[in-house]
Amino acid sequence: MSQDGPGRADAQVIAGAIGALVLRANRMHLYDELLGGHGGDGGVAGVDRATYPVISGLARIGPCTTSELADQIGLDRTVASRHATRLQQAGLLARQPSPDDLRSTVLRLTPEGERCVQALRTRLEDLVLAALPDWPPERTHRFAHDLGQVVHNLTGVAAEPGHDHP
Amino acid sequence: MSQDGPGRADAQVIAGAIGALVLRANRMHLYDELLGGHGGDGGVAGVDRATYPVISGLARIGPCTTSELADQIGLDRTVASRHATRLQQAGLLARQPSPDDLRSTVLRLTPEGERCVQALRTRLEDLVLAALPDWPPERTHRFAHDLGQVVHNLTGVAAEPGHDHP
DNA sequence: TATTGTTATACTCTATAACTATA
DNA sequence: TATAGTTATAGAGTATAACAATA
Known part of the structure; x- marks a missing residue:
């Protein structure tokens, strides 16, 4: 089907699988299952497709400034800031002035935010286990x-x- | 770190890898590498992050109607239709009236569209091989x-x- | 002067609604 | 009446520009 080469056929299979994972239809389905699009419950207030990468990224890298978080998750500072505001309003995230640099704001998960992330992680792991x-x-x-x-x-x-x- | 269970630790690793792949920052980077964001060349006229799933999906499932294609790639018919128009204007895709149902339009890649998809596939496979x-x-x-x-x-x-x- | 965070504005992509033609 | 395709309009998300505060 294509030119051969060292491991070309295997690379085709892997590329196909990665492509399927990244494909919008499957990606959205995965997000919906993760964020509670399946039933009446499940969904966590304040967490949706836009804010999830923010709260998840913050959990991954720990307390950090808005700019650091934005870089990590591939968003502009301004967008990360607005999503952080939404998570803050939902009580999942707190802003603290940085002691080192008064220009900076340190973002930190609240205990409820930590519980939320942990629940989402477990749910994703369950999806993987089932697959x-x-x-x-x-x-x-x-x-x-x-x-x-x-x-x-x-x-x-x-x-x-x-x-x-x- | 979490509760244990059958293969829970492995599921955590797999979930982490999938999460990384789907993460916007990495996804966009992959798309940029694939679609020619690396140098001056590479980019194919008419193919970008929005139209790529359309042309790729059409190559995958073969000639089909707009609605069928839209379902496959997880887009609304209206969006698929507009992207198809862009690809058509770029000479990568052709519309034919369906012989069976005069309401339907069959989308089909042009020879240039086929070459384009093949080139992108090869490039993605090369990225995988390198990884x-x-x-x-x-x-x-x-x-x-x-x-x-x-x-x-x-x-x-x-x-x-x-x-x-x- | 440069940088952090935020807000205001514009752009892109997608979805809903409305329209035409055919079944 | 229902459906395929398209076009017009609205909504969600992101990026660029502009601002205030601090380095």
Whole structure:
């Protein structure tokens, strides 16, 4: 179908899988399942497709300034600031003046924000668990490790336990 | 860090990797590399982040109506129609009246559109190849197969060679 | 003068509503 | 009446520009 080469056929399969994951239709479906689009409950007030990367990113990198967070999640400072305001209004995030630099504001999750992120992480992990075939434990473990490595090489972002959810 | 369970730690790693892939910052970077944001060349006229899913989806599922294509890629008919118009103006796509139903329009890639999609596919595969560690061939092959299966389970979309790029 | 955070404005993409033609 | 396609309008999200405060 294409020219051959070292591992070209495997690369085609991997590229197809990555493409499917990133495809808008599947991405949105995943977000909906994660953020509570399935039933009447589930949804957390203040957290939607726009604010989720902000609260998740803040949980991943810890308390930081607006600019640092914006860089990490690939948004403009102004957008991160507005989403942070929404999360603050929902009681999931708090702003503190930075002691070092009075220009800066440190963003920090509230205890309720921490609980919210933890719940979303667990839900995403459950979705993954449900999608994993019935492999022997070693095979699952190797797959997880290998996927983390490939994604790391592809994005430059480490993918480790308890970090880097979407 | 979280409650344990069958394969919970592995699920955390996998969830982290998937989250990283879907994260806007990394997704956009991948799209930019694919669509020619790296140098002066590379970019194909008429193909950008908005139209790429349309032309790629059309290549994946073959000639079809606007509605069918829109469903496949997760867009509204109206949006797919407008993007198709842009691709048509760029000479990558052609509209034909459907012989069966005069209400329908069949979308089909032009030869230039086919070449364009093939070039983008190859470029994505090259990105994947560059991100693959120096594994023994069997390990790469198994990883590709396993990833395809997990993504299929997670999205309901098959990921096979030559299909389903982002 | 440069930088942080924020607010005001404009742009892009997508979805809903309205319209035409055909079934 | 219902459906396919398109066009017109509105909504959500993001980026650029402008401002105030601090370095």
